[in-house]
Amino acid sequence: MSIEIKNIQKHFGQFHAIKGLNLSIKSGELVALLGPSGCGKTTLLRIISGLEYADSGSILFSGEDAINKNISERKVGFVFQHYALFKHMTVFENIAFGLKVRPRKLRPSKEEIKEKVYSLLKLVKLELLHDRFPSQLSGGQRQRVALARALAVEPQVLLLDEPFGALDAQVRKELRRWLRRLHDEIHVTSVFVTHDQEEALEVADRVVVMNQGQIEQVGTPEEVYTNPATPFVYNFLGNVNLFHGRVENGKLFLGDKEIKHSADSKTADNKAYIYIRPYHFDIHLSHQADTISSAIIEHISPAGSNIRVELIDEFKQPVLVEIPMERYKELGIKKSDKVFISPRQTKVFFDGDYQDYSI
Amino acid sequence: MKRNINTNETPFVRYTLITIALSFIFIVLIVPLFSVFYYALDKGYDTYIASIRDEEALSAIRLTFLTVLFTVPLNLIFGVAASWVIARFEFTGKSLLTSLIDIPFSVSPIISGMIYVLLFGAQGFFGEFLASHDIKIIFAVPGIIIVTIFVTFPFIARELIPIMQSIGSEEEEAALILGASGWQTFWNVTLPNIKWGIIYGIILCNARAMGEFGAVSVVSGHIRGLTNTIPLHVEILYNEYNYVGAFAVASLLTLAALATLVIKEIVNYLSHKAGKE
Numbered sequence: 001m002s003i004e005i006k007n008i009q010k011h012f013g014q015f016h017a018i019k020g021l022n023l024s025i026k027s028g029e030l031v032a033l034l035g036p037s038g039c040g041k042t043t044l045l046r047i048i049s050g051l052e053y054a055d056s057g058s059i060l061f062s063g064e065d066a067i068n069k070n071i072s073e074r075k076v077g078f079v080f081q082h083y084a085l086f087k088h089m090t091v092f093e094n095i096a097f098g099l100k101v102r103p104r105k106l107r108p109s110k111e112e113i114k115e116k117v118y119s120l121l122k123l124v125k126l127e128l129l130h131d132r133f134p135s136q137l138s139g140g141q142r143q144r145v146a147l148a149r150a151l152a153v154e155p156q157v158l159l160l161d162e163p164f165g166a167l168d169a170q171v172r173k174e175l176r177r178w179l180r181r182l183h184d185e186i187h188v189t190s191v192f193v194t195h196d197q198e199e200a201l202e203v204a205d206r207v208v209v210m211n212q213g214q215i216e217q218v219g220t221p222e223e224v225y226t227n228p229a230t231p232f233v234y235n236f237l238g239n240v241n242l243f244h245g246r247v248e249n250g251k252l253f254l255g256d257k258e259i260k261h262s263a264d265s266k267t268a269d270n271k272a273y274i275y276i277r278p279y280h281f282d283i284h285l286s287h288q289a290d291t292i293s294s295a296i297i298e299h300i301s302p303a304g305s306n307i308r309v310e311l312i313d314e315f316k317q318p319v320l321v322e323i324p325m326e327r328y329k330e331l332g333i334k335k336s337d338k339v340f341i342s343p344r345q346t347k348v349f350f351d352g353d354y355q356d357y358s359i
Numbered sequence: 360m361k362r363n364i365n366t367n368e369t370p371f372v373r374y375t376l377i378t379i380a381l382s383f384i385f386i387v388l389i390v391p392l393f394s395v396f397y398y399a400l401d402k403g404y405d406t407y408i409a410s411i412r413d414e415e416a417l418s419a420i421r422l423t424f425l426t427v428l429f430t431v432p433l434n435l436i437f438g439v440a441a442s443w444v445i446a447r448f449e450f451t452g453k454s455l456l457t458s459l460i461d462i463p464f465s466v467s468p469i470i471s472g473m474i475y476v477l478l479f480g481a482q483g484f485f486g487e488f489l490a491s492h493d494i495k496i497i498f499a500v501p502g503i504i505i506v507t508i509f510v511t512f513p514f515i516a517r518e519l520i521p522i523m524q525s526i527g528s529e530e531e532e533a534a535l536i537l538g539a540s541g542w543q544t545f546w547n548v549t550l551p552n553i554k555w556g557i558i559y560g561i562i563l564c565n566a567r568a569m570g571e572f573g574a575v576s577v578v579s580g581h582i583r584g585l586t587n588t589i590p591l592h593v594e595i596l597y598n599e600y601n602y603v604g605a606f607a608v609a610s611l612l613t614l615a616a617l618a619t620l621v622i623k624e625i626v627n628y629l630s631h632k633a634g635k636e
Contacts, residue, residue, distance in 0.1 A: 051532055072538040084529035088551040098537035101547070153537055 001062045001156040001189050002027045003048065008057035010043055017043045018054070019213040027062075028187045030180070032194055032204035036236070040213040041193045042161055048191065049076050049159050061156065074157075077150030077188075081162040083142045085134040091145050092117055092130040098153035120148040123182070140171040151186070160192035164199060176203050197237050201225060209233050231349045234275045241281075241319050243274040243292070245348075252348060254292055255315065259346065273349045278322040280345040283309065283331060291340040295319060297333060309333070311341065395613050399606035410607035418584045419592035420611070422500065423569055426588060429504045430511055430568040431561055438515025438560060443549075446523030457520075460513050472506050472577025498580030503588065506574040511567045515560035522556040555630030562626065566619045570612060
């Protein structure tokens with residue numbers, strides 16, 4: 001089922017949580033709502049589910065207005081951040097709940113319910129734990145019970161609120177790959193909320209980056225990562241270094257050095273914000289043509305395949321650079337060395353684009 | 360038990376404090392408790408039983424149970440509804456409602472009784488209306504029930520509000536999304552979660568409803584065999600110098616209190632066990 005969100009507004013008292021938001025989600029898609037806490041992503045999810053009402057705007061499920069439908073008519077499955085399993089019911093009873101509460105006419109027989117629950121338990125790989133209580137399960141197991149419970153009513157849309165937020169790193173990674181595979185298997189339109197960019201980029205078909213109640217960018221993980229539309233997205237997706245430059249006569253300057261960049265030079269004299277990813281830098285021992293600054297090495301973290309080097313540039317600002325292990329060995333740099341940094345790739349935003357995104 | 364020298368008091372201080380606490384409890388609680396049974400059985404077992412099986416005593420016992428029978432269920436319904444509303448919704452006047460619930464705790468029971476006399480008594484606000492329709496509330500059973508409801512009405516609500524607030528509404532939302540109706544959600548999800556709080560509140564409410572003296576005394580009119588509850592009957596017997604009778608009937612209330620205490624402990628134990636599972 002496709003979802004069409006049109007001009008949704010939502011206030012909580014004085015707080016403007018969602019500011020006229022439009023979004024369309026295709027049938028069978030797995031979409032991530034990504035953003036910092038307080039950006040309105042969970043509110044949007046709850047509005048889609050019907051747990052929260054929008055002040056204005058409309059939501060269409062397969063072209064049909066859903067805003068006046070109550071929760072049970074919307075046929076959504078919802079997985080809560082803290083799972084919200086029924087504590088006093090076993091795993092089996094939790095999953096069967098949605099089927100058991102149906103009106104007599106629509107309720108499946110006991111055998112059918114049993115069959116359905118066991119097939120779901122098999123799907124989430126918890127067959128042996130059917131008679132456990134939620135308190136006897138690990139976080140990852142609870143998560144999967146919550147998912148099975150949501151799927152039991154055969155929802156047209158599956159909504160997940162920070163589905164992996166409460167799990168430890170290892171389980172988290174496993175479960176999100178598993179969720180991706182599960183989605184490929186059952187193909188139900190799914191929307192999940194996360195503040196973890198890695199999670200969004202790895203799992204989702206499309207990522208919706210949100211900030212302050214608005215959408216910053218919608219795109220495939222590759223699009224939003226390699227071609228961020230706004231400074232916010234640049235900041236939010238991955239580490240990035242920001243340099244404050246300026247435009248004079250169509251040329252971009254950082255300090256007194258001119259910097260080559262791909263953006264057109266129509267811009268009048270203006271402030272410029274130069275974003276450079278840590279791995280788009282190279283370190284040299286001597287001054288190069290494309291050097292933008294000299295820098296003193298503050299700290300080197302030699303773990304992993306890339307070496308993270310923290311430096312202080314000539315503007316006294318911290319810079320993070322990542323270079324491959326081989327390059328690091330070749331350079332033979334150590335703490336307190338003076339080096340020169342050159343970007344291979346930059347992204348420039350000009351004044352009007354920029355807002356203060358300190359989170 | 361191991362003792363950390365740095366954080367614990369010296370033995371002298373500890374034993375002094377323990378002695379003070381224990382002797383205080385002994386003098387103020389234990390001795391009176393035993394004296395009730397001592398005086399009740401002063402003239403032998405037969406007199407004790409006879410005092411309890413006295414017609415007026417039995418009538419007082421019946422009236423007390425009748426009062427409890429009305430008070431506890433009504434306060435249960437009110438308590439669940441009020442705590443639900445307070446824990447789940449934001450509305451204007453919520454903090455006012457929360458403090459209103461506490462009024463019976465902060466007002467002297469005598470005054471609670473007076474309020475109802477002023478409202479429903481012959482000279483009261485509704486007095487004429489009630490008289491013309493031949494309805495008797497004050498100096499009759501309905502008055503006793505009404506003031507008892509008033510006095511005991513915070514117990515269940517007070518017990519449930521923090522429980523409902525700490526549980527939160529996620530499980531209920533989950534049930535609604537799974538297609539459960541409001542009633543199914545309450546019955547299958549909310550109620551099991553607040554079960555122990557309800558039982559605990561009922562125990563406290565029941566204990567107070569049985570033992571309430573002040574407010575009931577004002578509205579009852581002390582008509583023997585008609586509007587005397589157990590506490591009022593005890594007072595009458597005592598004022599007539601019938602000490603054995605007074606203590607015998609009082610011993611019933613004491614036994615009820617002890618039973619309440621035991622049940623309370625059992626409930627506490629069970630609910631903690633259930634919480635740990």
